[in-house]
Amino acid sequence: MVPTVRNRLNRSAGLLALLLLAARALAEPSVTLIEAGELAAELEARKGRVVLVNFWATWCRPCLDEIPDLMALEAELAEQGFDLVAVSLDDAWELEGTIKPFLAKWFPAFSTYVSAERDMDSIVSVIDPAWNEVLPTSYVLARDGTIAVRIQGGSSAEEFAAAIRPVL
Amino acid sequence: MGRPHGWLFGFAVVALFIAEADAGSAGSRQVSAEGRRAISPEIAVGNDGAINVIWLDKGLTANRSAPKKRKPGEHSHRSATNLYFSRSEDRGKTWSVPSRVNPTDGEVWGFAVSKPRINVGPTGTIHVFYPANDKSPKTGLDVVSARHTRSTDGGKSFSTPTVLNRPAEKDRSELLGEGLAMTNSFGTMGVAPDGTVIAAWQDVADMADSTKGANGAVAISRDDGITFESERIALPGNAVCPCCQFTIAFGNDLTYMGYRKIYADGRDSTVARWSDAGRKFDGEGRLDLAPWDINGCPLKPTELAIDGDNVYAATYTAGEKVPALYFSRSVDGGRTFAGKRQVHPGAAYSDAPELTVDGNGAIRLVWHAKVDGPRGLFTAVSVDGGETLSSPTRIGAPPGTAAFPATDVAPDGTVYVVWQQHNEEVFIAALPAPSTVTARR
Numbered sequence: 001m002v003p004t005v006r007n008r009l010n011r012s013a014g015l016l017a018l019l020l021l022a023a024r025a026l027a028e029p030s031v032t033l034i035e036a037g038e039l040a041a042e043l044e045a046r047k048g049r050v051v052l053v054n055f056w057a058t059w060c061r062p063c064l065d066e067i068p069d070l071m072a073l074e075a076e077l078a079e080q081g082f083d084l085v086a087v088s089l090d091d092a093w094e095l096e097g098t099i100k101p102f103l104a105k106w107f108p109a110f111s112t113y114v115s116a117e118r119d120m121d122s123i124v125s126v127i128d129p130a131w132n133e134v135l136p137t138s139y140v141l142a143r144d145g146t147i148a149v150r151i152q153g154g155s156s157a158e159e160f161a162a163a164i165r166p167v168l
Numbered sequence: 169m170g171r172p173h174g175w176l177f178g179f180a181v182v183a184l185f186i187a188e189a190d191a192g193s194a195g196s197r198q199v200s201a202e203g204r205r206a207i208s209p210e211i212a213v214g215n216d217g218a219i220n221v222i223w224l225d226k227g228l229t230a231n232r233s234a235p236k237k238r239k240p241g242e243h244s245h246r247s248a249t250n251l252y253f254s255r256s257e258d259r260g261k262t263w264s265v266p267s268r269v270n271p272t273d274g275e276v277w278g279f280a281v282s283k284p285r286i287n288v289g290p291t292g293t294i295h296v297f298y299p300a301n302d303k304s305p306k307t308g309l310d311v312v313s314a315r316h317t318r319s320t321d322g323g324k325s326f327s328t329p330t331v332l333n334r335p336a337e338k339d340r341s342e343l344l345g346e347g348l349a350m351t352n353s354f355g356t357m358g359v360a361p362d363g364t365v366i367a368a369w370q371d372v373a374d375m376a377d378s379t380k381g382a383n384g385a386v387a388i389s390r391d392d393g394i395t396f397e398s399e400r401i402a403l404p405g406n407a408v409c410p411c412c413q414f415t416i417a418f419g420n421d422l423t424y425m426g427y428r429k430i431y432a433d434g435r436d437s438t439v440a441r442w443s444d445a446g447r448k449f450d451g452e453g454r455l456d457l458a459p460w461d462i463n464g465c466p467l468k469p470t471e472l473a474i475d476g477d478n479v480y481a482a483t484y485t486a487g488e489k490v491p492a493l494y495f496s497r498s499v500d501g502g503r504t505f506a507g508k509r510q511v512h513p514g515a516a517y518s519d520a521p522e523l524t525v526d527g528n529g530a531i532r533l534v535w536h537a538k539v540d541g542p543r544g545l546f547t548a549v550s551v552d553g554g555e556t557l558s559s560p561t562r563i564g565a566p567p568g569t570a571a572f573p574a575t576d577v578a579p580d581g582t583v584y585v586v587w588q589q590h591n592e593e594v595f596i597a598a599l600p601a602p603s604t605v606t607a608r609r
Contacts, residue, residue: 119571129517153463
């Protein structure tokens with residue numbers, strides 16, 4: 001077979017896919033339980049940076065659609081002082097049985113906290129005491145820690161970027 | 169539950185004073201077993217005054233640090249819980265030992281917002297409706313089924329559950345998320361005064377994508393729940409807001425169902441009605457609220473109570489300028505609604521409404537709200553046919569979060585409220601009937 005650009009690209013793509021699969025198989029998702037007070041301290045420590053706090057759950061389909069976009073934004077904007085803090089509101093009882101296997105299968109490179117509170121509202125109230133129990137909910141926190149924007153419902157990368165850039 | 173008991177009272181009683189300084193909750197007590205994690209309670213009071221409560225049991229609280237392992241291939245949506253039942257025949261003083269309703273361990277699929285339901289028929293039959301983990305007999309794939317079971321001995325035993333939905337023939341796992349090929353959930357059930365049992369749920373078989381709507385399905389029993397007619401699509405057009413729970417109520421020989429509908433100008437709370445025991449569509453009315461669109465699962469019910477031509481509705485909406493719980497009223501049998509008002513001005517957040525109407529026409533609204541702290545329970549009453557609502561009064565509960573109430577009204581007008589205490593225990597309190605009621609309007 002005569003090597004062509006297309007063949008070389010196909011081989012490269014295939015190799016890349018294999019590498020990605022291998023990396024995915026080896027990757028361990030970064031999952032940490034967090035209590036309300038710990039989240040408050042975490043956000044306090046990140047003052048000076050723009051933070052998007054994303055509350056999600058494995059059972060919330062629109063939440064899952066957002067995750068790749070949020071990860072891409074984190075990679076793109078980190079050097080400009082942007083952090084993504086994801087918090088799963090799944091039941092912490094399901095950490096080993098459900099959440100970790102779910103992340104390992106679908107989002108192995110996603111770093112997230114999992115709320116250790118018994119009540120979803122307790123941990124979201126650290127940021128928004130008037131949270132209306134709707135998922136997905138994200139908050140863009142300005143560098144001084146105040147809420148710049150609240151975003152509810154499944155949103156696109158463009159919508160997130162439009163909310164982040166004015167305070168970045 | 170919103171179901172007035174079967175007796176009729178004349179338009180009557182005068183006065184308008186109502187004492188609500190104490191919502192009567194000093195006697196709140198735990199119904200679920202100590203040491204076990206219990207959520208999502210529901211309640212039904214029979215014509216004999218017996219109080220029946222069900223809830224989801226998540227296992228021993230001591231096991232919190234040792235979550236169960238997922239079986240290979242089991243989907244993440246699986247919520248393997250059990251359904252428990254307890255009953256009081258002495259106005260809540262004593263309770264039967266909680267017993268499991270579902271025959272197979274862990275078969276119940278449920279969350280605080282996709283709840284099991286319980287009703288008591290006119291002859292005392294206890295009906296329970298719940299979402300269950302199942303396999304489709306057609307595809308062999310994991311599905312969530314709508315199941316019904318009944319008890320004719322006061323809850324001492326329950327019949328073998330019946331699956332009410334049609335067998336799933338499609339694999340909608342791409343739409344629903346990992347592993348679940350079909351769901352028949354976010355449902356409700358009601359028993360009409362003549363004993364007709366109507367269960368309703370969301371059927372996603374023909375849902376276009378996760379941002380579009382579902383159909384509303386019903387199954388009807390005319391023999392006290394022994395058999396059900398085949399599933400019927402009562403709300404076609406895939407216009408039912410996904411995840412928004414149905415509610416059901418009866419009045420004027422009509423069946424009413426509350427839900428959020430997807431209109432061209434946005435999503436809005438809507439009350440549909442049927443005659444002929446749920447078979448003949450009779451039209452629907454839209455609440456007088458601003459539409460609220462969200463690509464997500466708002467999980468907000470449109471709670472109903474019926475009293476003659478008066479149809480009362482309460483729901484949370486973020487469409488209004490102030491996102492909050494709103495109360496509206498129809499005086500023409502649900503064709504039009506007007507008079508929307510915020511139920512709890514000043515609360516940081518208010519939601520999860522429950523409505524009842526007693527035999528005298530007194531309306532009782534119970535909800536959870538945040539006022540200077542975690543969520544607590546509040547109540548208000550209308551004694552003038554929904555023209556006015558009393559100021560919110562806090563229902564006494566143990567310290568911590570009290571949320572997701574469920575209510576039903578006893579023959580003597582007492583409203584019983586059960587709720588989730590700190591997301592771990594089920595509590596109950598009794599709220600006395602208003603002492604006086606003005607003429608209905």
